[in-house]
Amino acid sequence: xxxxxxxxxxxxxxxxxLLPSIDDLAGKEYGEEIPFRWDANRTSESSANxxxxxxxxxxxxxxxxxxxxxxxxxxxxxxxxSIVRSSETAMLSxxxxxxxxxxxxxxxxxxxxxxxxxxxxxxETLLRSGELNFQQYNNALEHLVLSRRIGALLCELxxxxxxxxxxxxxxxxxxxxxxxxxxRTGEYSIDFTPQLPNEIIALxxxxxxxxxxxxxxxxxxxxxxxxxxxxxxxxxxVPGADMRVHQLELTDEEQHxxxxxxxxxxxxxxxxxxxxxxxxxxxRTIWGLLVVNLVQDxxxxxxxxxxxxxxxxxxxxxxxxxxxxxxxxxxxxxFQRIGDHTYDFMDRVTRHLSPETMPxxxxxxxxxxxxxxxxxxxNNLYASGSHDHTTIVHNVLNxxxxxxxxxxxxxxxxxxxxxxxxxxxxxxx
Numbered sequence: 353x354x355x356x357x358x359x360x361x362x363x364x365x366x367x368x369x370l371l372p373s374i375d376d377l378a379g380k381e382y383g384e385e386i387p388f389r390w391d392a393n394r395t396s397e398s399s400a401n402x403x404x405x406x407x408x409x410x411x412x413x414x415x416x417x418x419x420x421x422x423x424x425x426x427x428x429x430x431x432x433x434s435i436v437r438s439s440e441t442a443m444l445s446x447x448x449x450x451x452x453x454x455x456x457x458x459x460x461x462x463x464x465x466x467x468x469x470x471x472x473x474x475x476e477t478l479l480r481s482g483e484l485n486f487q488q489y490n491n492a493l494e495h496l497v498l499s500r501r502i503g504a505l506l507c508e509l510x511x512x513x514x515x516x517x518x519x520x521x522x523x524x525x526x527x528x529x530x531x532x533x534x535x536r537t538g539e540y541s542i543d544f545t546p547q548l549p550n551e552i553i554a555l556x557x558x559x560x561x562x563x564x565x566x567x568x569x570x571x572x573x574x575x576x577x578x579x580x581x582x583x584x585x586x587x588x589x590v591p592g593a594d595m596r597v598h599q600l601e602l603t604d605e606e607q608h609x610x611x612x613x614x615x616x617x618x619x620x621x622x623x624x625x626x627x628x629x630x631x632x633x634x635x636r637t638i639w640g641l642l643v644v645n646l647v648q649d650x651x652x653x654x655x656x657x658x659x660x661x662x663x664x665x666x667x668x669x670x671x672x673x674x675x676x677x678x679x680x681x682x683x684x685x686x687f688q689r690i691g692d693h694t695y696d697f698m699d700r701v702t703r704h705l706s707p708e709t710m711p712x713x714x715x716x717x718x719x720x721x722x723x724x725x726x727x728x729x730x731n732n733l734y735a736s737g738s739h740d741h742t743t744i745v746h747n748v749l750n751x752x753x754x755x756x757x758x759x760x761x762x763x764x765x766x767x768x769x770x771x772x773x774x775x776x777x778x779x780x781x
Contacts, residue, residue: 417543417544417545417758417761418542419541420540420541421540422537422539423446423448423535423540424536424537426578427575427579428446428532428540429533429563429579429639429640431444432455432563433563433644433645435542436462436559436560436563437460439459439460440457441457441458441544441545441547442545443455443456443457443545444457444542445540445541445542446535446540447539447540448535448537448538448539451468453465453466453467453472453531453532454466454467455528455529458548458554460559461557462529462557462559463552463555463557464525464552464554464555465524466525466528469528469531472527472528472531473524474503474506474520475489475492475493477524478506478511478520481523483512483520484511488509488511492506492511503517503521518553521555522557525557526557529562530565532566533563533570534570534575544758558600560644561600563643564603564643564644567639567640567643568636568637568640570636576635576636577635579639579643580620580639581620583620583624584620585620586618586619587613587617587619587638587642588617588618588647588648588649589610589613589647589648590646593645593647594614596646597646605629605633606640608629609627609634609637609638609641610641610647612626612627613638613647617650620634620638665730668726668730668741669726671745671746671749672729672749673726674779675749675752676723676724677779678778678779679721679722679723679756680722682760682772683698683721685771685772689763695719698718698722700755701752701756702718702752704755704758705751705755706747706751708747709747711732712733712744712748713729714728715728715731715732716728724752729745753776756772757773757776
């Protein structure tokens with residue numbers, strides 16, 4: 353038995369608590385958002401989710417824990433969706449049309465936005481809304497110097513009252529977000545951080561309503577179909593969605609489409625046939641409801657059978673064992689660094705698991721060098737009544753790997769991080 357295994361047996365009860373059982377979890381509220389959902393039918397959405405889930409999937413991880421990619425492979429709304437649902441604190445930078453927009457998220461909420469686009473400045477926003485006239489705008493620019501903020505200057509000149517400044521900045525940030533959501537080409541990067549820069553003011557923006565408004569303004573069919581996917585895609589109402597509808601103040605069109613989805617699981621094509629809206633507007637509305645997690649994918653029995661045929665129980669066991677080899681190696685690397693504190697470290701790793709994943713790991717303590725007990729996992733899968741075992745197992749494994757990566761990054765162990773990145777790449781092949 354290795355030193356890690358020996359110490360694990362000695363300290364299991366004091367270091368790690370067993371994850372709650374499915375019975376314990378029944379009826380408990382974990383929140384309405386589901387951070388990670390993989391869907392082979394959603395090219396742009398699954399691309400965004402996979403990149404947030406593990407940095408080794410079709411992306412690059414920098415020293416600052418950032419993910420980069422191109423907007424040709426995803427959409428801005430689906431990037432928003434992934435960050436919001438995983439409750440990340442991050443800065444999303446979008447480079448498109450020779451400008452750079454930065455959207456700031458705090459624990460999954462959009463709180464601010466900036467842009468290098470001169471037409472998205474605060475003064476320009478007020479000029480468009482009629483709160484500044486042409487003479488006031490020009491006079492403000494004449495008095496503006498590099499060391500001054502335009503907002504403070506407008507207040508000093510008497511063009512804006514101090515209590516109006518936050519509302520004006522809120523409108524400016526909203527305009528930047530709404531404009532950015534229609535980008536079709538360009539590059540993006542997501543920089544994860546425990547704390548945003550001090551100069552960023554948290555604005556009272558309603559993220560989901562802002563996202564719905566942004567999608568409602570999109571007129572590009574190519575972008576909408578990239579977000580929705582195939583017309584055969586089956587969708588259904590998210591459990592508890594009716595409780596959130598009142599908070600979002602849905603438009604008549606959104607309420608209409610949502611009421612159709614609420615009747616029963618249907619394909620996007622069937623919803624288009626039943627809706628009084630145009631097919632274009634129905635597609636776009638469905639996309640918006642998917643992004644804000646009021647509507648989700650409804651898997652069919654035929655799809656379950658197809659996936660079950662692709663990966664049998666034995667193949668899943670082999671998959672888990674490949675990841676267990678990685679987890680065991682990572683555990684050993686961390687144990688060399690901090691010894692018995694590795695068990696506290698494992699506690700932090702499991703905090704990155706999404707609420708929907710926790711029940712599948714009930715009864716496990718990970719004291720056996722971070723390995724997953726496949727038999728226990730399989731029992732939990734059957735007990736949950738879930739059919740899509742393949743997707744669930746992939747999610748469980750990748751969320752655990754994601755937790756290791758984040759915690760190792762937080763410790764600043766560059767050598768360990770490089771070795772883990774190599775392991776992660778090898779298990780992906």
